[in-house]
Amino acid sequence: MPLTQALGAPHLAVDLGTSCTRVCGPRGTSFQGASVLAVNTRTGKIVAVGDSAKVMAGRTPPAIDTITPMRRGVITDFDAATRLLWHAFGQQRRGRLRSWLPPRVVAGVPAEATEVQQRAVEEAFQFAGARSVRLLPKVTLAAIGAGLPVWDATGTMIVDIGAGTTEVAAFAFGNMVAAESTTTAGDAFGTALGAYLYREHTLALSAEAAEEVKISLSVAAAGGRNTCLPVRGRDRISDLPKTAIVSVGELAPVVAPEVKRIAAAVVAVIGRCPTSVADDIVGRGLVLTGGGSLLAGLPEQLGKAVGMAVHLVDAPLRSALDGAARCAADSLPSRQEPLLAPM
Structure with a gap:
């Protein structure tokens, strides 16, 4: 057994995504939540992280700002990304067996990420407490995780x-x-649905509300029931509350x-x-x-x-994380290394 493992240094698989961040450690998934932070702009203190911060988007007072540190798979706010990862790693630090060494991380980045973008991700992990960082193309990790x-x-x-x-x-x-x-990608689908509801149903929705409608319709279709859902919002003409009935069939065009x-x-x-x-x-x-x-x-x-x-x-949803977990566990034979060579 390697010395770092004997001393208790955990291997963490991380899926740092545009909408969601997931961390998987030796005891399974330790963090899963939206890639969002709510920060008090006066004190700089974090108010909420993950799903609880996402719910606050568009509803916060002037002193609180919600920050999304990722855009299109790369870091756009380094400080916020570092603080998000520090919080995500905190579940491992609070485990029953405290590690003697910081974690070793395997994570994915876009296959076409530039050296600067890759370096930003690596440094964000290091500032968040990672001992070492191994970056691989996220699509490669997804392929491994998907089997x-x-x-x-x-x-x-x-x-x-x-x-x-x-x-x-x-x-x-x-x-x-x-x-x-x-x-x-997924955000583009939500934007297209929001524009459709605005144009055809005169229904004005926030980006977050349009995303929720998209998810609700997909869940209903997967369950084979409730293929028509009521969507509540503001009428763009009268500014009064309005409810529109949207069907799964409307999504295709x-x-x-x-x-x-x-x-x-x-x-x-x-x-x-x-x-x-x-x-x-x-x-x-x-x-x-x-x-x-x-x-x-x-x-x-x-x-x-x-x-x-x-x-x-x-x-x-878990393909990239599962692939990173396999790499973190060093479960891949040496003959497979050409695919997994660091970028």
Whole structure:
């Protein structure tokens, strides 16, 4: 056993996402919440973190500001990101067995992240108390967590739809053959739905309210019930309260332009693959993961747009975290290292 493990230094897997941050330690998931902080602007003190801070967005007094430190998968507010991670790591520090050494962290970053963006993530983890940081492409971690046979000779492809970005990657022989990223993702779906309700139902909603409507409709569709939901908001004409009835069926044409952009990224990746790998992918289809993939009807729409089978993983929200946890546990044979080489 390595000395650091013998001394009690934990290995942490971290999914630092645009909308949600998750931390998994030796005893399982220790933190899961929105990537949001509520800070008192007068004292600089943190008022709330995670889901409780997200609820406060748009409802705070002037002295309290809600901060989202991540945009499109990269850090845009270094100080806030560091404080968020410090709080997330706190659950490990308060564990029954106090570690003698700071944690060693495995986390994902966008495949097309610049060196500056990667460095910002690494330093945020270090300032939050990490002893060492291993950064890997998040789409690679998602593929590992989803159980894709990325080390096989046969080509495979994954489409990871997050909140701020969608990443598409093809793998073969333990290497990332090609990758493409687009800003069309979960947030774009919510924005499109909000614009639709504003235009067609004269209903004015905040970005947070539109996101909740999108999630509610997706949950209803997955359960096969309540396919029509009442949406309450403000009438943009009269400024009076108004309720509109929205059905799951209305989502398809609303998000169709966004789905086409994701399909274009898939086509671009296939076009950059060797012919044999591209043939494998076309034959096997795509694997869909990430929180944005839970949108009602998205797998079917994407399948029609690219002309291939689309398979949704069992736990799309946890794929990247599960992949990071496997790497943190050093459970991967040495023959798989080429895929996992640090960026």
